[in-house]
Amino acid sequence: MQRIGVFVCHCGTNIAATVDVKAVAEALSHEPGVVISQEYQYMCSEAGQNLVKDAIKEYGLTGVVVCSCSPRMHENTFRKAASSAGLNPYLVEIANIREQCSWIHKDIATATEKAVILGKAAIAKVHLNTPLTAGESPVAKRALVIGGGIAGIQTALDIAEAGFEVDIVEKEATIGGKMAQIDKTFPTLDCAACILTPKMVEASQNEKITIHSYSEVSAVKGFVGNFTATIKKKKRFVDETKCTGCGLCTEACPMKKVPNAFNLGLDNRSAIYIPFAQAVPKVATIDPNYCLKLRKGDVNDKVCGKCAEACTVGAINYHQQDEYIEQKYGAIVVATGFNPIKLDKYDEFAYNQCPDVVTSLELERLMNAAGPNGGTLLRPSDKTHPHKIVFVQCVGSRCDDSKGKPYCSKICCMYTAKHAMLIREKYPDTEVYVFYIDVRTPGKNFDEFYRRAVEQYNVHYIKGMVGKVTPKADGTIDVQASDLLSNEQLHIDADMVVLATAIEPDKTARPLATMLTTQMDTNDFFTEAHAKLRPVESATAGIFLSGACQGPKDIPETVAQASAAASKAIGLLVKDSITCNPCVAHSNELMCNGCSACEKVCPYGAITYQDKEFRMPDRTTAIRRVAGVNPAVCQGCGACTVACPSGAMDLNGFSNSQIMAEVDAICK
């Protein structure tokens, strides 16, 4: 006779506000086999877990049902609790009455009714649960970091420091990411390159770190401790092992009018290029969209070939093809970063019509010593020095969904204060105006920094918003804006306008999330496993999050999170093995007819056939061909169970009878 305990969680008011937890506990207490049914404020707390443990001992429970949050959240917690009280952990079932009930429904009566049904289904299932023992699987001692910006670099360095191999996969020709494009950093105003480039070099020289630049992750298979990733090294038409980064090819290249992506198109580069002087790896790459030879379509044609002629080490290879590398990893860290949004929907600011209306990132390049003007701030249109600059905050941030991004991009207030200050410092004759809605400066020394811009550098902060930007024939820009405090509409005759453009996750993030089976929010930021308590882990085991791919972040926060993600990854990599999933398939040899249907559908090759001797009813023996499952290889998908025509194949933890019992309980 089964003795089942039911525990209903309030989750504070998360569940209790919409589900009448007392009624649920009461209703479930009448289910067959239930010997105790109680509710508690926080089942996952120690006191809550003790309730479960005590009940297991006191009532000699043979099964436990916890009605609480998603099993993806706390199934393990309760399994551990049961285990510590002497009950096999796989005799615990979770009814998800939070994510799939209280959080999505509003009406208490119907939500309660649904919670009861979900509880009944879990009880019906637990009746048929069998004790399972988990095996172990080895952990591949290597980490994959996707994205080579400051987040990816920091994570890789920390993991390598702990003694593990790390691969960085970066889609651009160099690592460095957005930070490499930034001029100075707030709130200390030190130069971004001065603090980033040594880290880039460190990463490239660290023997534990392999950098795959100009590469993408094209496939990921497997599970925690045991991922297999396919890395596509895109053809760059240059042999990385030979190229010395001397730059002779870039000088020889006759195609000089390629918009320089590193400088955001503010100047031009050659078709064969090294993104910037401190690029890592310092290797040339040919842009096939502009290269005269490659555009021709036939590389054997006699066209151009100047770069190959100039190269003294024979690194240029017009015949190079994409290369695919397959590698096993124990842990994966996502560090795909961010981009400024496109400003097509905000042309009242004349971004597409006037070259002197720029984004903040473009301003970084315009002010950078390695930028298009060698560090002198000049207007892109006529290369003259601007004397009046207007900054517009919150362009595309805090918007209605249909217009832009609903979130605050977080970094703009601070970098705008930085820009304003740097300009006033270097060009005291330049007037700087900042239109703001709110100045948001939470962070160590942040508000002090902003106050310095106002008090020391006399930057004009105006509470209000720019409504219309009109480029004029004389080259100046009429900025029409409201000044809410003086209640007037202003017209400023500016020389330049800088838009603090909202940031969004990189476009590669969504397909990557799908590949990794990790969660994302509606803005395409990766979702952490727990907003407060597990901020650097994704809900999928073995996948960790680093930097702005998880939400807008400044550099210090990014670095902190990168190191946190690294420590989580290291925590996984130091283990020699991790507990495997015991919910694997098994075949009932007496029922198996040896048809091989299961073997054909198994994606892991976990099923093999062997001839076995069986005793037949009339005391004879017969040799029969039957299926066997290797539990270390089986991942428990269950494809075989459906393919099996004789019903011999079943899946631990999700057996035919268990699922049928759930169906029956729901439909009763």
Next chain:
Amino acid sequence: MNTFTYYPGCTLRTKAKDLDAYARSSAEALGITLEEPKDWQCCGGAYTTAKDEIATKLSAVRTLNAAKEVGRPLITVCSACHNVIKQTNYDISNDEEMAAKVNNYLKLDEAYTGETTVYHYLEMLRDVVGFDNLKKQVVNPFKGKKIAAYYGCLLLRPSKALAMDDPENPSIMEDFIKAIGGTPVIYAQRNECCGGYITMEDKAQASKRSAKVMDSAKEQGADMIITACPLCLYNLKKNSGSDLPVYYFTELLAEALGLKEANNE
């Protein structure tokens, strides 16, 4: 197939005959038949956005329903008519409560719920005729002419309902200008209001607005400015104090197609 219901509106019958006449003759030359619905009424000139206004929306619905009954898309020329009719059509398609109230009032044989497609004449040129095709039929191109397109507020906004073009960086009139051989002049005030009906009681405000538009176009080197709206034309001509010539876009179209003299007799 290329027959459309054509709604001229009140002003095109009186003060803006040029806008109307050249629209008709050009359409004919381009192989488009325009049929006026019977007994049309004035659209009201301005769309009342208030949810509790029903009577002011009825005349536009009658026009839309007339087009629905003959099963043809509706073409408008005047920016104001276009704005009123298009907004009415948008709201009646998306606001069930309004659709119900309107239909209760009108008691049509079959309820009208936004079935008619509404084109502005410019959209017809772009989407039905095609600017490339138009270009081929131009006999008097405006070569070397720097023409500033004036959209005003009515053609583009609210963009959700009008859905003609990018509300902040439109190109339909510029593409039209290119098709008739001219050089479009881009200037920032092209999608700002001319002052509109405020001219009735506050000439100063209308002057200020229209002068701003004209100055902005002139500053960018425009030789002339074109519009689709009689009220814009009035404000820009009479109130701006500018000497920049203002024309209806249909005048230029007819001239480019070699029709203008014929109609000017």
Next chain:
Amino acid sequence: MNNNLKEQVIRSSGVNVLKCMRCGKCSGTCPSYDEMEYHPHQFVYMVEKGDIETLMKSESIYKCLTCFACVERCPRNVEPAKVVEAVRLAAIRKQGNNHLIADNIPEMLDEDLPQQAIVTAFRKYTK
């Protein structure tokens, strides 16, 4: 504060004034700003506060050109012009509150003034 009037204006405009984040872009873009005593962002805020009568008495309601620049550019989709319209309707719907009197029209006319101006002004200013 007049709750009835506030409710009427909100219902009639269909605008959720609580969506406003008070950036002032509507007023930054308004072509009639200098002619208005109360500006678009103030309309939204004063309706939220329920201070409608002040707005109804102000000439500002007749200065809005309904050009929809504020509607188009509002980052939060608040649609201030619809609020202005609703307040104006609340004012002119009152008996004897027509802002435009038919008898005065002839002196406003000139030979080029299009009909459109007259019908539009009627729509905007009278009931």
Next chain:
Amino acid sequence: MQVNENKEFQPLIVAFCCNWCSYAGADLSGTNRLNYPTNVKIIRVPCSCRVNPMFILRAFQKGADGVILCGCHPGDCHYTSGNYFTRRRMTLLFSMLDFLGIERDRTRVEWVSAAEGAKFAATMNEFTEAVKKLGPNRRLEDLRCRKQ
């Protein structure tokens, strides 16, 4: 209180969700507080390919009015190829149900990734509406299973 005789038909909908994508997607719609009707009851399976057609028939027999099966997008299956099996098996099953006169709209296969909370909620809303329109399942329901 008067009993409302025109009380709207509330269908019973069973949703099978794969653990890796769709179940996580369902959790995400919860985390984002995206509503869908209580009619939908989710059963967690490791992979959509774990769903035996028998489970679906059983659900109909026991009185479910609609059954929806959700898995990872094709090509993104956690187990590499499970959802391809699902797609084939369900095509077959649905055409059989068709043959039996079960309306096609009572069954559905939908791909919902772990990142698509909004899609999950939208799908469930839409599916519930579709099943509501069809009314109660009569063809396959075993009346002996009907609750008293």
